[in-house]
Amino acid sequence: MNLKLRIISLWMPEFILIHEIDRVARITIECLNELLSEYAPENMIWREEVVMKGNISQRRRLMANAHNIRVKTLIDTLGCEDALKIGRRALFKAGLQLGEDARIRLGVSDSLSDLLDAARILYRVLGIEFHIEEEDGKWLLIVDKCSLSSYYTVETCIVLSAADEGVVQGLNKDYSMIFKDRITEGKSQCHACIKTLKIS
Numbered sequence: 708m709n710l711k712l713r714i715i716s717l718w719m720p721e722f723i724l725i726h727e728i729d730r731v732a733r734i735t736i737e738c739l740n741e742l743l744s745e746y747a748p749e750n751m752i753w754r755e756e757v758v759m760k761g762n763i764s765q766r767r768r769l770m771a772n773a774h775n776i777r778v779k780t781l782i783d784t785l786g787c788e789d790a791l792k793i794g795r796r797a798l799f800k801a802g803l804q805l806g807e808d809a810r811i812r813l814g815v816s817d818s819l820s821d822l823l824d825a826a827r828i829l830y831r832v833l834g835i836e837f838h839i840e841e842e843d844g845k846w847l848l849i850v851d852k853c854s855l856s857s858y859y860t861v862e863t864c865i866v867l868s869a870a871d872e873g874v875v876q877g878l879n880k881d882y883s884m885i886f887k888d889r890i891t892e893g894k895s896q897c898h899a900c901i902k903t904l905k906i907s
Contacts, residue, residue: 712813712824719831724763727832731805732759732770735870738801739777742793747784753777764854767834771858778863791862795869802870805829806877815878819846822879829874839901848884850897856890864891871899881905 736757743753757773759766781790809829815821823839826848830837834854840847859867868886875884881904888898 709814709816709821709824712815712821712828715813716824716827716831719828721763724832725766727829728763728766728770729759731832732757732766732773734801734805735798735867736770736773736777738797739774739781739794742797743777743780743784746793747780750780750784753780764834767854768858771855771863774867775858775860775863778860778866782862787862791865794866798866798869799873802873802875803877804873805870806874808877809874810878817879817881819879819882822875822882825878826875837897846901848897848899848901850890850899853890853897856897859891861889861891864889868897868899875901 740753743750747753753776757769759769761769778790778794781794784790785793809815809825813825813828815825827837834852835850836852837848837850840849855867856864868889872884872886875882882901883904884899884901886897886899888894888896890897
C-alpha cells in the first residue's frame with residue numbers, strides 16, 4: 708500500500724487544490740491555444756488571458772469557460788468532426804504529460820490500486836467523484852458527480868475527456884481508459900472503461 712497516496716486521496720487542503728487546478732488549467736489551456744494559433748490565428752477571442760482567481764469552485768468555472776471558448780472556436784474554424792478529432796489528439800498528449808508528472812510526484816507504483824488512488828487525487832482537484840466496478844477482467848470507472856459538467860458543453864467534454872484518458876496512461880503505461888457515456892450528454896453518470904494493455 709502506498710501510504711502517501713492513500714492519505715492524499717482522503718484529504719487535500721484547499722491551497723493544494725488551488726495550486727493543482729491552476730496547473731491543470733495552464734497546461735490544458737496552453738494546449739488549446741497552440742491548436743488555435745495554428746488553425747485560427749486571426750481569431751482574437753481565445754487570445755484573452757485567463758486569470759485564475761477565487762476559491763476552488765470559482766477557478767474550476769473559469770477553467771471550464773476558457774475551455775468552452777477555445778473548443779467552440781476550434782469547431783467554428785474546422786467543423787465539428789475535425790475539431791473534436793484534432794482536439795482530442797492534442798488533449799490526450801497534454802493529459803499524458805500530466806499523468807507522467809503526477810506519477811513521479813506521487814510515487815505511483817505499477818499497481819492498479821496506486822493508479823486508482825492517484826486518479827482519485829487528480830479528480831478531486833477537478834471536483835469529480837467516482838467509483839470502480841469490475842466485470843469480466845475489465846474495470847468500469849463510474850463518475851457519480853462532476854463539477855465541470857455544469858459548465859461544459861457536450862463538445863468541450865468530449866475533447867477534454869481525452870486529457871483524462873491520457874492521464875491514466877501517463878500514470879501507468881500498462882492501462883488505458885476510454886469514455887463511453889458522459890453526464891454532459893444527458894446521462895446520469897459518466898462511464899469509462901479501463902483495461903490493461905499488458906499481454907498475458
